[in-house]
Amino acid sequence: MKPNVIFILCDDLGYTDLGCYGGxxxxxPNLDTLVAGGMRFTQCYTGSSICAPSRCVLNTGLHSxxxxxxxxxxxxxGVGDQKxxxxxxxxxxxxxLFKSVGYTxxxxxxxxxxxxxxxxxxxRKGFDEWFGxxxxxxxxxxxPDFIWRNEEKIELPENEDEKKERYIHDxxxxxxxxxxxxxxxxxxxxxxxxxxxxxxxxxxxxGEFADREWTDxxxxxxAMVTKIDSQVGQIVDLxxxxxISEQTLIFFGSDHGSARRWEGVFDSCGPLRxxxxxxxxxxxRTPMIVSWPGTISGNVVSEQVWYYADFMPTVAxxxxxxxxxxxxxxxxxxxxxxxxxxxxxxxRFLYWERHAGGGFKQAVRWRHWKAVRPPTDRLLDEPxxxxxxxxxxxxxTDVADxxxxxxxxxxxYLEEARTPSKNYPIGVKSTYG
Numbered sequence: 272m273k274p275n276v277i278f279i280l281c282d283d284l285g286y287t288d289l290g291c292y293g294g295x296x297x298x299x300p301n302l303d304t305l306v307a308g309g310m311r312f313t314q315c316y317t318g319s320s321i322c323a324p325s326r327c328v329l330n331t332g333l334h335s336x337x338x339x340x341x342x343x344x345x346x347x348x349g350v351g352d353q354k355x356x357x358x359x360x361x362x363x364x365x366x367x368l369f370k371s372v373g374y375t376x377x378x379x380x381x382x383x384x385x386x387x388x389x390x391x392x393x394x395r396k397g398f399d400e401w402f403g404x405x406x407x408x409x410x411x412x413x414x415p416d417f418i419w420r421n422e423e424k425i426e427l428p429e430n431e432d433e434k435k436e437r438y439i440h441d442x443x444x445x446x447x448x449x450x451x452x453x454x455x456x457x458x459x460x461x462x463x464x465x466x467x468x469x470x471x472x473x474x475x476x477x478g479e480f481a482d483r484e485w486t487d488x489x490x491x492x493x494a495m496v497t498k499i500d501s502q503v504g505q506i507v508d509l510x511x512x513x514x515i516s517e518q519t520l521i522f523f524g525s526d527h528g529s530a531r532r533w534e535g536v537f538d539s540c541g542p543l544r545x546x547x548x549x550x551x552x553x554x555x556r557t558p559m560i561v562s563w564p565g566t567i568s569g570n571v572v573s574e575q576v577w578y579y580a581d582f583m584p585t586v587a588x589x590x591x592x593x594x595x596x597x598x599x600x601x602x603x604x605x606x607x608x609x610x611x612x613x614x615x616x617x618x619r620f621l622y623w624e625r626h627a628g629g630g631f632k633q634a635v636r637w638r639h640w641k642a643v644r645p646p647t648d649r650l651l652d653e654p655x656x657x658x659x660x661x662x663x664x665x666x667x668t669d670v671a672d673x674x675x676x677x678x679x680x681x682x683x684y685l686e687e688a689r690t691p692s693k694n695y696p697i698g699v700k701s702t703y704g
Contacts, residue, residue, distance in 0.1 A: 273372070273458045273590060274563065275519040277506070278582070280329070280462070281499060282322065282381060282410075282469040283547060284558065285529030285539025288496050292558050296537050297496045301504030302560060305523065309562030310571040310607065316578035316636065317527045319623060320547060320554030322407055323355075323383045325526040325579065326464065330364045330384065330396075332583030332598030334622045336689025338362075340384055342626040343407060345694040346701050350386045353408065356694045357391025358384050363596050365583045366397025369460040372590050375399055377454075379446040380464035383407040387424070394421050398462075402446045410466050413440050413473045438475050440467060444502045448509055455513045468495035470530060489536050507562075517565040520589070522582070528554040544666040550623060550634035550643045551666050567607050575606045576636065578621050620684045627701040635681050635688075640674075641666065642681045650697055655681060 286292060289299045291306040318328020319335050319342075327333075327340035335341050339362050345354035358364070366376045377400040378393055385391020386405055393401040402420045404410040414435040417426050429436035447463050472491035479497075480490040503523065510516045529539035530547045545551035561567060580600030587594050588602040601619070605612050621636040630646030639661040647653045655678055657671035671678050691697075 272518065273374075274566075275454075275457045275459050275461075275515065276369070276522075276586065276589075277461045277463065277519060278329075278522040279503065279506075279524075280326070280380075280464040281523075281525045282464070282466050283527070283530040284468060284496070284499070284525035285533070285537070285541075285546075286525075286543055286553070286556050286558055287541030288468075288529065288537060288539050289500075289558055291560070293541060294537065297493045299496065299500040301500045301507065302523065305503065305507060305521070305560050305562050306570065308564055308569040309521075309560055309567050310573055312559040312561070312573050312575065312577070314574055314576045315524065315557055315559035316555050316576075316621060316623075317525065317557045318579035320527045320549055320625065321628070322381075322526055324625075326383055327358070329526075329579040329582055330366070331358075331362055332365070332580055332594070332596065332600050334578075334580045334599040335624050336622050337599055339694075341624060341692055341695045342701065343383075344627065344701060346626060346699050347696060348694050350389055353406075354694075355383075355386050355406065357386055357389035358396055359390050360395075362391075362396070363594075364396045365586055366393075366460065366462070368397075368583065368586060368590070368592065368594070370397050370399075372592060373458070375454045375459045376461075377401070377446075377450040377459065378462040378464070379403050379443040379450075380462075381407065381410040381466050382464070383410075387419070387422075392422060400450065403443060403464075404466070410469070411471050413438055413466070413471070415439055418442075435473070438473075440465065440498075444505065447506065451506070451509055451513070455515055457515065457518060464526070465499065467499050468492050474498065485536060489533065492533065493537070517563075520563040520566075521561065523558075523560040523562075524579075525557045528556065542665050548625075548628045550625065550632055550645075552641070552660070552664065555623060555634065561607060563607070568609055571609070573606060575603065575612060576617075576621070577601075577603045577606070580621075620681070620688070622684075622688050624689060626695045626697075630700070631697050633685065633688075635684065636660075637677075637681055637684070640677050640681070642671075642678070651685075657681075 318325040327338045345356040414430040477490040477494040540553040543553035545553035584602040623634045632646040633644040635642040641658045643656045656669045658666040
């Protein structure tokens with residue numbers, strides 16, 4: 272029988288926020304237990320250092336130089352004042368892959384890849400059931416005055432006029448638990464792109480952190496991570512109660528690095544340079560836990576390098592299906608099963624680009640090398656920075672001048688790494704910085 276698949280995607284969770292990744296301030300016992308029964312990756316990367324393109328990469332198997340949505344806001348075209356770029360009918364998604372082989376598909380949380388009445392809404396991109404935010408800016412509050420259930424706008428009068436009576440995140444968790452119960456016979460795919468711990472920092476109670484000598488935001492952030500942990504525990508416990516743990520493959524990660532480093536309190540980015548929005552490791556590297564009891568060995572730490580473009584081809588190999596597109600990713604199923612990846616996987620290039628946040632910028636991971644092109648008016652003529660991640664995880668020392676042969680390899684790759692985009696032309700400044 273084909274497995275159920277759950278992908279839990281947090282928003283702004285830092286690389287070292289969890290105990291199993293070295294965090295010592297916020298207890299995360301449920302996620303630490305999930306690691307004990309599964310696999311923890313030390314070199315997994317997101318699709319982007321910001322929300323929408325990271326989700327696009329995860330859902331389409333194409334990196335941010337090929338996928339439809341390459342930044343949070345479009346530069347040319349797009350929908351509404353924010354110029355949001357929706358997925359189009361020919362953008363094949365992982366949910367559509369699951370649907371093609373008979374899975375029931377559901378999602379709850381934050382989408383960000385299609386405004387209302389566009390071709391990018393979840394129910395038009397492979398999801399049978401959907402409950403959450405379409406617009407990312409709307410997701411900046413946990414007390415919205417409306418929410419979407421499928422293509423129906425649900426008014427929440429309890430939260431109108433800045434009232435705070437319905438904390439919508441907890442209803443996302445209820446949706447997920449109900450979806451699992453309703454589809455326990457499987458197979459199902461459940462995508463859970465939670466908004467926690469993204470700001471606005473709001474939560475009904477800060478619980479055990481109330482008496483800490485921290486700022487209010489710090490207390491709420493810690494409580495948000497604690498809530499993530501406890502609610503992952505609810506999901507795992509329900510799978511055990513229903514007797515479907517061994518039939519269910521769980522992925523848990525973040526859409527990019529922490530929005531703040533929270534240094535001196537949580538140290539959310541740990542030894543990594545930068546944070547959300549940056550092309551350095553602090554913006555792109557994510558905690559990643561994968562659990563599949565009875566199939567994936569427990570308490571495994573893997574240094575395999577992979578990123579979110581690999582999710583779709585991994586699913587395709589698990590399902591035994593050929594993809595109708597050529598993805599930028601590769602299957603990491605061999606790694607999950609404790610087998611060796613191919614040599615091509617070790618030598619491939621991983622690619623990222625951004626169009627706002629100071630201008631067009633790029634990053635490449637190749638073997639143990641990390642290249643970053645910082646944004647300037649020179650665009651593609653701006654020299655690459657180069658870091659050796661084996662000896663310099665914090666990307667403190669640019670060694671481009673000492674390794675011109677590596678720079679030449681990466682420059683050759685970059686010549687054909689991306690395709691032009693009608694919504695994200697290079698050299699046109701984004702309205703949103």
